[in-house]
Ligand code: SF4
Ligand code: SF4
């Protein structure tokens with residue numbers, strides 16, 4: 001199909017729009033705070049302490065941010081592994097979103113690491129500690145970010161007309177696509193395994209040997225939800241036709257994954273004999289909110305007609321995304337109580353502004369890229 | 385919807401049926417696998433690795449709360465032999481600022497990046513009677529327990545936390561450490577600490593004064609303890625001593641050694657005789673907790689009152705997390721197999737998409 005060469009096209013348009021400038025300003029604020037963090041220590045910018053050594057920079061920027069980055073993972077899985085060609089138009093925007101999601105999660109790690117100048121020890125075999133779940137996560141995430149760069153490279157090469165390299169890359173791309181499905185499966189589940197070792201410090205509402213399964217399910221779910229979300233937003237903001245027919249199929253998959261999550265969550269609580277914790281145990285309110293978000297998000301998708309309504313789709317994707325976010329926040333922060341002593345943690349304003357800055361950078365770069373590079377599927381007026 | 389898309393979806397009708405069944409089938413299989421994992425009793429759980437035994441020459445400390453007089457000599461000695469700066473809590477800042485930012489009086493209230501060892505007090509009601517839970521008071525010493533199966537070592541991605549194969553001492557190497565603070569998060573006893581007010585902060589925790597032991601000298605805290613409340617020795621010897629003490633009856637005369645229980649490290653010292661005034665709890669803290677620890681504690685007041693985690697399992701949490709990890713990643717066989725399958729599918733399917 002020769003027309004495929006122009007399947008994607010840059011959206012064009014002005015770069016310095018208001019949203020872009022707001023994002024740039026937020027990034028600048030985060031930059032100033034980071035200067036303080038690097039000159040005066042973590043305490044100067046954050047409320048991190050020895051009871052809560054991990055705050056929102058880990059829980060939100062890395063653990064939740066990387067789930068946002070699962071769009072590329074789920075779409076590659078559908079498109080290339082399950083051979084569902086109809087998802088093809090979603091590939092490039094999804095891979096781009098993932099690239100920023102993961103790239104910036106990596107950046108956030110450098111913000112949080114207390115001894116960041118040693119970070120490369122993670123890649124040196126003689127420092128490796130193979131029992132460490134974090135080592136596995138770190139290596140997987142780093143490799144996956146490179147894989148995403150390669151997966152996105154065709155758009156870049158196409159834009160700058162480097163056809164020879166592009167053709168060569170296309171012949172080996174399958175290796176990277178396979179890696180791009182394997183690596184997130186590994187590290188997204190390991191993000192759950194990471195909290196198994198905190199044991200009694202995590203409320204029994206969340207502490208379980210099933211954490212890896214739940215993290216994998218939320219990664220897939222949030223990947224789907226972010227694709228739907230992003231597609232609707234792009235249609236509205238760039239005045240493009242809705243991609244509802246494709247999205248409605250994704251909605252069916254979201255329904256399956258979300259239902260599986262809810263059922264397994266309750267089975268797990270019953271089997272561990274902790275179901276009573278739902279009623280009045282500490283932090284049980286957060287569990288209830290998490291479940292209400294999840295169940296209302298999936299309930300919205302049960303009537304088939306809703307899956308073709310972009311409003312319902314958008315609302316459901318937002319609810320499921322919120323549920324996934326809250327689940328991960330519960331596991332990493334809200335459900336966690338330090339072993340000894342009274343400790344408190346609530347993120348400082350500066351800490352929040354850094355997180356906001358990281359996400360603003362992600363949005364700004366995304367806007368820049370879709371305008372300048374062939375990311376979005378071309379809309380042909382004759383089919384439109 | 386483009387025509388192109390329409391035709392594609394028509395041709396894949398039968399494939400879709402197949403896929404739907406495949407998804408359903410794998411979901412059911414996954415659910416079944418998950419339920420067997422959670423349903424298995426913890427002891428028989430296939431996802432658990434065996435606990436680690438104590439190293440052959442494991443050494444540690446025995447802290448006897450009933451002997452501790454709260455003099456904090458050990459806190460001072462620990463600072464001295466480990467060259468740690470003074471620590472001033474927020475409540476002490478008013479009267480203890482000294483000249484500029486140089487405090488004059490060390491007043492730690494909790495373990496921190498400046499304090500590897502701290503004595504804390506419990507008090508209840510009138511606080512009149514020592515070693516009584518009701519209307520009494522008691523002390524507890526906080527420092528690294530040197531776990532048999534330490535979480536901090538299991539989580540560290542860069543081998544900065546290590547457990548000595550012979551002595552079992554849990555060491556920290558700041559030159560390897562990336563400062564991720566996973567060790568801080570994971571320690572079931574809340575021990576390792578990080579310096580948040582330093583641009584180049586380090587992780588700090590008790591390393592059982594390995595530098596002193598290398599000179600055949602006692603760890604600072606055990607060296608200066610006047611009553612033998614902090615006693616150094618081989619963990620096995622300390623365990624036997626702890627058993628002897630918890631079996632003592634109120635009113636009995638007992639002998640209490642000081643320094644090194646075997647009288648070797650730091651030279652022999654005189655112990656002392658003392659009347660047992662309060663009944664010991666039968667519980668030896670650290671004997672079983674989380675796979676056992678090389679430092680032990682005995683007390684007349686229940687340990688949960690002394691703000692130590694009780695009701696914890698008898699196997700360290702690394703048995704669970706490393707169990708999952710080892711099951712999934714043993715020899716990287718499972719990931720390699722999955723990769724082969726994915727690569728096959730991706731190779732076949734990308735051929736259809738000439739452009740991507
Ligand atoms: S008490 Fe904490 S820091 Fe000490 S060895 Fe055990 S897990 Fe590590
Ligand atoms: S903070 Fe340092 S010692 Fe602790 S787990 Fe991270 S790298 Fe290891």
Ligand code: SF4
Nearest residue numbers: 462501590603604605
């Ligand atoms: S063994 Fe040494 S470092 Fe540990 S508490 Fe005692 S004096 Fe401090």
